[in-house]
Amino acid sequence: MPDKIKLLLAEDEAALGQIIKESLETRDFDVTLCENGEKAFERYQSETPEILVLDVMMPKKDGFTLAKEIRAIDDTIPIIFLTAKSQTADVVEGFSIGGNDYLKKPFSMEELIVRIHNLLNRAKTQKTTEVITLGDFIFDFPKQQLKYKENPETRLTHREAHLLFHLIKNKNKVLDRSLILNKLWGTDDFFSARSMDVFITKLRKKLKRDERIKIINVRGYGYKLTI
Numbered sequence: 350m351p352d353k354i355k356l357l358l359a360e361d362e363a364a365l366g367q368i369i370k371e372s373l374e375t376r377d378f379d380v381t382l383c384e385n386g387e388k389a390f391e392r393y394q395s396e397t398p399e400i401l402v403l404d405v406m407m408p409k410k411d412g413f414t415l416a417k418e419i420r421a422i423d424d425t426i427p428i429i430f431l432t433a434k435s436q437t438a439d440v441v442e443g444f445s446i447g448g449n450d451y452l453k454k455p456f457s458m459e460e461l462i463v464r465i466h467n468l469l470n471r472a473k474t475q476k477t478t479e480v481i482t483l484g485d486f487i488f489d490f491p492k493q494q495l496k497y498k499e500n501p502e503t504r505l506t507h508r509e510a511h512l513l514f515h516l517i518k519n520k521n522k523v524l525d526r527s528l529i530l531n532k533l534w535g536t537d538d539f540f541s542a543r544s545m546d547v548f549i550t551k552l553r554k555k556l557k558r559d560e561r562i563k564i565i566n567v568r569g570y571g572y573k574l575t576i
Contacts, residue, residue, distance in 0.1 A: 381398065424506045
């Protein structure tokens, strides 16, 4: 029998949290349920979860603050936000601080389970051993590191590394916006597109020391990396 997937769930609504926990446990997940962000951070440190499902609005420590603290020490673990918020700015903030996906309440358990498996599968299938030279940079994709000449390595987040990898693989060609959104975000909706724009901006800043490297916005189509 395969090992169960270890999942950390932070949800302050006791009834909803228990429903999610029990539903996931019937699907071969080993679920740790915490009622607030402080407790979730403690359990994250003491255990080794493979994926996090975090409610945004929680007492003591909200989901965004919790994600920021976790991303400071772990930039690869997948994070899904559960949110009752509908404002675009809130969703974009969630992606910009390192969230990989979000679900708005109310949601179906089937959708949550599909999204969890999609993130876990992408993390496994997108692994590669490639180390790539890009101008004056060395991009170590497996280690998620970007090194400029003799300077220390810069750590990339999980999504930054994968987005840069696909841009490089399509160097001097337009990377189709919808294609990469569906591949890395699992959807090409408005909120995911805004999130992708945030990550493109971050990559531009990290690559700006080599003035030859450009990430061009091809309006209506996508992005193109040129050098």
